[in-house]
Ligand SMILES: [Zn+2]
């Protein structure tokens with residue numbers, strides 16, 4: 001959902017990005033309403049309905065902003081493959097951090113965070129990392145593989 005004056009999206013933050021809705025139900029950024037009133041007169045940039053003072057008639061529409069935010073936070077289903085090749089579906093948020101993701105997989109699999117190693121196949125997911133899952137190219141139906149971190153550094157030759 002975006003403002004038809006500047007074509008930028010609405011957001012809950014910052015305030016300049018919040019949607020303001022006119023009585024004709026069309027929504028714009030507050031600054032864009034003011035700008036449009038100055039440039040093109042007091043009529044809705046979408047439907048041209050006339051107003052006395054658009055800026056004072058437009059109402060902050062947090063419900064709309066909330067809906068947009070929720071879409072951005074929509075959970076996606078991914079698959080966790082364990083070392084036996086078994087895969088388990090799991091729901092994550094694309095904006096979850098690597099650290100949070102590790103904690104979630106640890107809780108789900110029963111493997112302690114200290115032992116858990118996760119990889120997307122091309123990228124290792126860092127247990128203390130702050131990158132977001134979408135930054136690691138984890139999207140809907142992506143697979144993440146569990147590798148077990150080997151305890152200690154000594155290799156025994158039998
Ligand atoms: Zn705008």
Ligand SMILES: [Zn+2]
Nearest residue numbers: 024026044047
């Ligand atoms: Zn309108």
